[in-house]
Amino acid sequence: MYFIQHIESITHQDSFQKENIWNELKPLAAGSELISPDYKNYIPVAALRRLSTILRMGITASKACQEKVSTEFDAISVGTALGCLTDTEKFLVTINSVSGDILSPTAFIQSTHNTISGQISLDLKNHAYNMTHTQNALSFEVALKDGLLCMDEGKKSVLVGAADEAIPFLERLRGNLIKTTHPFTSGATFLVLSDEKGNGIAHIEACDVSFSSEDTETQVARFLSSNNCTFQDLDLILEGSSVFESKAKKHVSFPDYSGYYQSASAFALHLANDWLIENKEAQTILIINNLEPDKLGLTLIRRNEVEA
């Protein structure tokens, strides 16, 4: 079993270290900002100065997860769609404006996608399996699938997460390249998968990804039936858009709360987990990540059984 032992999110919602993130949840207003925790509690001030938002979020959410579980992670799997955009852009500006041979390497060093997972391993002094996945809007799901695979291979406590950060430049790509009406936002969600239930409420039943032009409804139907499930069994559908609204008992389009970043389906998993806290009868939730055409991520979440 893939129990969600703990989950943390830093987003434009007040979602960090909350009992239930639905309590503070509001539809995003235009111009909303990232609600940053006090990073100083997790990152030394001297180091903090040099870290971009995505690194701050990733390290802080991971450390908050580590604090809540007793075991050291025996694998770390991180997904990011566009990676460290702030440092990438900063270094692009530097190489186009600084003449001469002396360039500061900091932005370059911090521009690679695996800086997030690398910094996490450094901060936690963790020598375990360490992986960075990047697959556009499916970046979280491919990282999650690796985490599930690690569990199948016998690992006991796996940190899985996703992070992406918005930069103003993205606005220039709205419309033609990035088709969304939601504001561009930043966010990170990290969770601990465990073979033990702990105090957790839910587990991941299955996760699948596909890069395909096949009709989405056919793919969703096949996924549900291979997991012995029908739309009737789903207490909530969290979706990247609202194609499946009519098929759902209860439907939430998660970008309404997360805003648009390509790994926002990780936040949808946090929404799913916490939704089970209040809705005591609810058992099963499906996340349909159809943020981008021809890509589909499907994650099935179930409530943990309570022993008599």
Added chain:
Amino acid sequence: MNIYVTGYGVISSIGENVEETLLALRSEKTGIKQGEKTYTERFKVGEIRWTNDELVQRFALTQDASRTALLGMIAAKEAFQGHTLDPEIRTGLISGTSVGGMDVSEIAYKGFLAGETDDLDLYRNHPSGTTSEQIAKELGIDGYVNTISTACSSAANSIMLGARMLLSGQLDRVVVGGTDGLSQFTISGFRSLMIFDDEWCRPFDETRKGLNLGEGAGFLVLETEETMKRTEKKPLAILSGWSNASDAYHQTASSPEGLGATFSMKGALAVAGLVPDDIDYINAHGTATPNNDLSESHGIKTVFGSSIPPFSSTKGYTGHTLAASGGIEAVFGILALNNGALLPNLNFKQAIEETGLVPVKNYSEGNTIKHILSNSFGFGGNNSTIILSKV
């Protein structure tokens, strides 16, 4: 259950396919020379002479894309040659890249900074994930497509993930490897780190000063035994071991004692069910930076003790091809297995004083080589090792 390699493809500055690559390895001919593009002309690089447009033409590619994607398509197409798509054989693709489509987006962005109109459509090629989607499309592969971005160990990690996906039964066949095209961004990045050597790089040499960058792609096709019954493919090699460990020492530097390297080599041996004495050749990461080669040497000494097998770095041939290196060097490893070849560590003269390790100096064939171990280490402390074995 064994994981078999049933296809391989490679492009780098020493050759545009497997055959040319073997000829270059045999003749001990480096692909590194003074750069010919505006952003490489000041450096010694292992660059592929063709422009992006020329690559599309020359290799009859169907898509216009970034250099990283184009090089990936070329190597992946060669690897997949003779394989056919079949709905009954679930085929995935995992590619590693560090720079993604930067070579085209940096041109657009430069125009933007200069206040010119930048072609916004160029940015479509930028995401690393897009490069893999484009490579998959070129082969007609859909379903599971993924990109690993762990800097210089990306391809090795893709190979490893592919094997694990097959073992878990999620895929029947998978195309794995890595690709990175040279870009201004990468050249300037490594320049800012001040780890270039103005001369030809000298891995494992006492006088080594740094690396030469290169570009290219290397891909393998992996299948299970079950799948091979249906595809009737002849295996080129067995992928017998793999491991990934984190050095957790420094964002860019390796730990002096080679802790992560030691973990990843030991881990791969354990997966393969082999002992150090079984390894007949080590294809080292050996970037020729003072730090990597010393750290890796210590790791090798820790794992292999006093009986260190023949080892070498082939970076003197290709330059450091970053995310592609693990894929390119996996192809080198298979060539070594099937030709009984020991690959030379070009430009080596003088052993590192502290370790005294002497790598393979000359190319030779007809050696007994059953198992080779290949290292790929990346920034962020991402250390990976794979083991390839003779069928």
